[in-house]
Amino acid sequence: MKLYSLKNGVNPRRVRIFLAEKKVTVPIEEFDMESAGHKQATFLAKNPLGTLPVLELDDGTLISESVAICRYFEEMIPEPPLFGRSSLERARVEMWNRRMELELLLPTIDVFVHTNPFWTGRRTQVAAWGEQRHKLLVERMRWLDSELKGRAFIGIDHYNIADITAQVAILTARGALKLAIPEDHANLTRWWNAVSARPTSRA
Structure with a gap:
């Protein structure tokens, strides 16, 4: 393998x-x-x-x-269960992972590809599209902050693949886009600090 x-x-x-x-x-x-x-x-x-x-x-x-x-x-290897422990949890994880892909990860990648000099000559860049996706990404960070109120993890009550997808999206936004989580996003910041403290975050 x-x-x-x-x-x-x-x-x-x-x-x-x-x-x-x-x-x-x-x-x-x-x-x-x-x-x-x-x-x-x-x-x-x-x-x-x-x-x-x-x-x-x-x-x-x-x-x-x-x-x-x-x-x-x-x-x-079913343990730990990162796609959910029951039919309902698996459905919720699927829903939230898809949301994290469409609403957070893909906009992050689009901004990077369409605005970063690294991609000049490698990909066709459309600056206006990159700017629009940047605005969407900022809006979605605020949305996710509100969704995380009273929640330790995304979608269900334990760490799962939706958290991982959001984690790599935020990591890329911070590193490649220099877009930090806004200071007033207390829930998103709390979640980010918790997932970043996991030993696996450095994999």
């Missing part, structure tokens, strides 16, 4: 945190954006989209997409 990952990649980070929570160690082959090895023919034979992460099983089976990889390990 081998995990193909990307240094500083958002979705690979999701998988690494998930595996750390499961206390699973998997051999990792890491690529970087500068050399773009994941865009070369050898890797494209494994994933024609050239995206990471990709999990290669011992029999050669390939699983792409971060949540699909996490679901595979959830089935293999």
